[in-house]
Structure formats: structure tokens, C-alpha cells
Amino acid sequence: MSGAAAISADSKPRLPRGVHLKHDETRGEWLLLAPERVLKTNAIAVEILKRCDGIATLSEIVDDLAAQFKAERAQIETDVKTLLGELAAKRMVDL
């Protein structure tokens, strides 16, 4: 992966058709479902992915998370870019 920095602040990330964020009642956890893949998703990733609606820009997502969780923006930005970069490489997020 060319690195998280490659994702532009204007990009509007979204889950493509065939990728779903699902709360699984049986296991009591959030899962990201994709073709032949099930990824366990931690609380931070869930908050990020819920905001990937293809409308909000990366920069807006980071602002929103920083405000809601009263966290340092730069740190949030790194987390978001890292997660989305990894998922994009698996074709589980479109940027």
C-alpha cells in the first residue's frame, strides 16, 4: 500500500455494493461483511465506517469524529486514513 497519506482530504469514501457493516446479534459484535470475508470491527472502526456514506468527505469525517470524541484531529486523521487505506487495498472501501 502506498500509504495512508495518499488518500485525499476531498475523497468521499463509501462502502461499495457487496460490503456491509452489520451488527451481528448472535456474536454481539459489529462485523464488516464482504465477498468471502468477515472482518471483526472494533468500536473506532465502526464509528469511521458508519460515516463512509459517499457524501461526507474524508476531512468532514475527521472533523466530526474529532468533535464527537474530543480527540486530537491529527491522530484521528491518521487512524481514519490507515483504516480506509487498508480496506481500499482489499477493495472493501471505495475512495
Add this chain to the structure above:
Amino acid sequence: MNARETTPTPVPAPVGILAELTHRCPLGCPYCSNPIELDSRAGELDTETWKRVFSEAAAAGVLHAHLSGGEPAARRDLVEIVAHCKKVGLYTNLITSGIGITRERMRELAEAGLDHVQLSIQDALPESADRIAGYKGAFARKIDVAKWVNEVGIPLTVNAVIHRANIARAGRMVEFAVELGARRVEIAHTQYYAWALANRKALMPSRAQVDKAVAEVERLREVYAGKIVVDHVAPDYYAKYPKACMGGWGKRTLNVTPHGRVLPCHAAETIPGLEFWNVREHSVPDIWANSPAFNAYRGTDWMLEPCRSCPRKSIDFGGCRCQALALTGDARNADPICHLSPYHDKVAAIAATFDEVDANVPASDYIYRTLKTQVPAQ
């Protein structure tokens, strides 16, 4: 009467269901993973029973429903089944040859909520592809189907089973999958069970061919990183450790045959003495937890040496039970693919037989997959 006396750890919830909706298929691929003894149309589960099976599977924790066959499009109720799976919250994956899918039907499937399509291709060269499938025009049809899948916006995976007749184009098939608009490609070297075992002589490539193909596919994985995901199933006969078959017996997935028998893996019926339960008589959760076939090789208690004391026993679960049976005579033995198996020489000997295979020599005639009443082609 078959209830388990001791249950030290609760059985984990199943993750996937592979539903063989029918064994009918217009193609005759000689490596088909269906059993030699195919289920007849007459005994297939009806729509309502399949719906109940999917409802029960979803309630038991299943996430992915793999709608397979045979050719699932041969079922007239395919759209209705997809819609039902969607309703009960299952992720639907259609595993198809493409034959029987029209543009209109693909639209209906998309509207019903189909999540993903896995389309098989037999080769990147039309004549060879059609010869392998035993069906003229299959290759051209698949290109159309890929187009229609893209049109409705469903993500596409291309699946290619690799063997001697197409191994020279293993890499080309990755590129072809990109051209077809796939986001994911499975390059799966043939695993020798059922029809593939019957056709092993015609299918098995040489070691040199395998090495070349594997290197080429791995190179393309890098070239297309971020563009297409390459899932590469390495050839078994040349491996050092066995695969964690099915991610562990009765641990992740269940397989339902067209007639309703529930199997821990699609080849499990090759193991004699296992008692399979049927969805006509038992619910899915009951079968998952209590059927003798599922409990036969669940966990690690059933293992013999060298598995029993092996540090990898919870990593690969001793490999494949069906392969252990086929090559050693006892399903409890370590899969002889493992270099620690006392039978490993036998695998090496079979593989060595093919070391001298010349890529230019055509594969011998196939025993095409057919319903048993038909005579094998050619």
C-alpha cells in the same frame, strides 16, 4: 439418542452455509467438486424448505449464504430464494457458471438484493475454455454475464480452476478477470477429490508448470494491488503442511445438498460410516450441534499421531479428512499432504509421476461430469 454426552466447549456458531440448490448443470467440468453420485432433480428440496433452511441458518448465526450447485440458475425460484435470504439478513453470494443467467434475470437478482456474484471461467482462450466445460459457447456467454453483473453494480469475483490444460495461462486469467471488471479473482489449483480425482491423470500439471504459474500469479498480485484482490489456492500435492480444510470440521461452515443432507464439507460423503442428518427431519441448529457427522471430527479429540501431539493441530486441524481417507485409508490420519505424515511419500510419489509432463502434450480425454445415467462424453 445421538445427543453428545460430553460437551466441554460450546459449539461455535456457523459462519457460512453452502447451499447446493441443485446438481443440474449444463457444463461438464472434469474437476467438478460435486460428488460422482449426483442428486437427481426429483428429490430436490422445494422453495419453502430452502426458505426455512436459510431462516434457521441466519438465526443460528450464519452470515454468508453461498448459493451454489450444480448451476443454481437452473432453479426457477432462484430470485425468490435470494429475496428471502436478504429478508433474513444473510449476505448472498451467487456461485455460477453464468449459463442460465440472462440480462433480465440479473436485474431481478440485483433487485432481490443479491450481494455478490462469483463467475467461473475455464480458460482465457475460448476454444480451450469450451472444451474444458464440455459446452460450446460457454466462454462467450460468460463474457456477457460479467457485463450484466457490472451493469447492475454487483461486485464480481472471477473463479478459475487451474489444471494442465490451462495452467500456462494462470496469469493471463488474472488479467482477464481485470478486463471482465472483477474486483476479486480466485486462482484455485485443482484439488483432487470426486470428479477431479477420477480425472487426475488428465488434469495434474507438472511441478515445473506449477512453479511457473504460482510465481506469475504472485507477481500479478503486486501489479494489480488495489485494483483486484487475488485469492490464490496453492496446489496441495506440492505443499509441506496441509490446509485447514473448511477452517476446521464443523467449525465454520455447513453444506446442504440438493436433497437436504447436511455435510461438514462437500466431499464428506466419501467418508464411509458417517451419519448425515437431513433438513427434512432436523432443524439447522440441531444438525449443527448434534448430528453425528459434524461431531465426528470436530475439535481435536479424535486425532491420531502425529496430529495429536502436534503444535499445529489447532492451526490446520490435521488437514482434510477426505484426502486422509482417500490416500491412507483412515479419515482420522493426518492429511498425507503434511510432511510429518507417514504416508507423505505416497503424495510425493503421485506428484513425481507428473514431473515429466510436457506442457505441449494435450491432456488425455476427460470423464466429463454428467448425471450417472448418461455416458461420459468421448
